[in-house]
Amino acid sequence: MSFDVLEKLEAKIQAAVDTISLLQMEVEELKEQNGRLGDENQQLKQQHDAWQERLKVLLGKIDQVEENV
Structure with missing residues (x-):
């Protein structure tokens, strides 16, 4: 009877080890x-900053045109 308990314990330990290995690979x-x-996020932030700068320049040009009108 204790041999059955040891086999069940061994099976549970092996299942736990297998699960841990799979989780480590997933991590x-x-x-x-x-x-x-x-x-990718860094690249998108750089693109966003570049677009913001371009928009500021364009808005500045529009303001200059409005001032001259």
């Missing part, structure tokens, strides 16, 4: 994805 994949998304 690594998510870290890589997070890094890629962080890079």
Whole structure:
């Protein structure tokens, strides 16, 4: 009877080890994805800043035209 208990315990431990291994792989994949998304986010922020600057310049030109009219 104690042998059955040990076999069940061994099976549960193996299942836990397998689950932990899968979760560790998932964590690594998510870290890589997070890094890629962080890079993409930085690029989008730079594009956003560039567009804001262009809009400021254009609005400044419109203000100059309105002042001259």
